[in-house]
Amino acid sequence: MKSILLASLCLTCKFIPHIVPFIMQTEKAKSDCSFIHLCQPDLCKSCGACCGLYNYADSGREALVRRLRWRTALFHEIVKDSENLEHFSNLIRGTEDQTRRYEVIYCCEYLGFLDPAEKRVGCLLHPLQNQGRDLRGVSFYGQELCDGHFCPSYHYLSSEEKRTLIAVIDDWYLYGLCVTDIDLVKAYFRLVSDGLFATPRPEKIKMEPMRSLVLKFFELKLVWPYRDPAVNRLGKYYFDGAQYMIDRIDYEALGCEKSRFDPIFLSLSSRFKSREELLAAEKIIQGHVDAFIEAYSSCS
Numbered sequence: 001m002k003s004i005l006l007a008s009l010c011l012t013c014k015f016i017p018h019i020v021p022f023i024m025q026t027e028k029a030k031s032d033c034s035f036i037h038l039c040q041p042d043l044c045k046s047c048g049a050c051c052g053l054y055n056y057a058d059s060g061r062e063a064l065v066r067r068l069r070w071r072t073a074l075f076h077e078i079v080k081d082s083e084n085l086e087h088f089s090n091l092i093r094g095t096e097d098q099t100r101r102y103e104v105i106y107c108c109e110y111l112g113f114l115d116p117a118e119k120r121v122g123c124l125l126h127p128l129q130n131q132g133r134d135l136r137g138v139s140f141y142g143q144e145l146c147d148g149h150f151c152p153s154y155h156y157l158s159s160e161e162k163r164t165l166i167a168v169i170d171d172w173y174l175y176g177l178c179v180t181d182i183d184l185v186k187a188y189f190r191l192v193s194d195g196l197f198a199t200p201r202p203e204k205i206k207m208e209p210m211r212s213l214v215l216k217f218f219e220l221k222l223v224w225p226y227r228d229p230a231v232n233r234l235g236k237y238y239f240d241g242a243q244y245m246i247d248r249i250d251y252e253a254l255g256c257e258k259s260r261f262d263p264i265f266l267s268l269s270s271r272f273k274s275r276e277e278l279l280a281a282e283k284i285i286q287g288h289v290d291a292f293i294e295a296y297s298s299c300s
């Protein structure tokens, strides 16, 4: 159970071998033609969360771009054969800052950019990057886990939720943060579905202004004014050395009832200093939900 729980941290998906039954389950689903590939959904974005992308102490966009750009260039320059991989690994680990948010989770040095436009993050050891040679055997997790692992989002997000995220987000940094945040996606869908008395259809969400409205909501991950800036926070989790915990908002101390938006606030790593801040935050979320419901309802 702990493994599944840990695997639900977007950082840890490839951490634990106990997830094999889950892998087999997903392998079965993969043969289904309705299977939606969340890791590399299209040419405009991808996710690298379970390779440790967001587990660096500085996981801001600029820092990650610098890191991935440098190691991708180095990989193409010095890795001509599998024999060069150890040298590459030593160079990366010797020159890059290795400070992690959560020390238990590995940050893989082979995660880089897959395309010159730097739109997709992914594995530099993958056969598609190496003229068909699969080099993942040298990695920390090994070829089998790297190849076969599918995170809990594959299982828990509905087809509509997956297709919506893929349709509205074309930014690898934001996409990886959102596709792995099951609570945030589910809470948003629940709120808008309750307001519409139906599940919104991804085909319709792709149209404007719905697409922009959904994107604006998920962009709260990047611009949320009440986000706790602590390095040891990510989404609803906080870390203490080798321990991780789920945060809790102390509503009593704020003189309030538990907010109806609690799961969203936790996903956004919120820290409120006062009741007024909490009320203002609720207003922001309600505004996003209402705007979507109104646009969706008035669009035939």
Ligand code: SF4
Pocket: 010, 013, 038, 039, 040, 047, 048, 049, 050, 051, 149, 150, 151, 152, 153, 179, 180
């Ligand atoms: S979608 Fe899931 S399995 Fe794929 S890279 Fe992201 S966290 Fe890993």
Ligand code: SF4
Pocket: 014, 050, 051, 108, 109, 110, 111, 112, 122, 123, 124, 125, 126, 136, 139, 140, 141, 146, 147
């Ligand atoms: S070897 Fe590739 S797939 Fe495996 S953890 Fe590293 S970057 Fe990810």
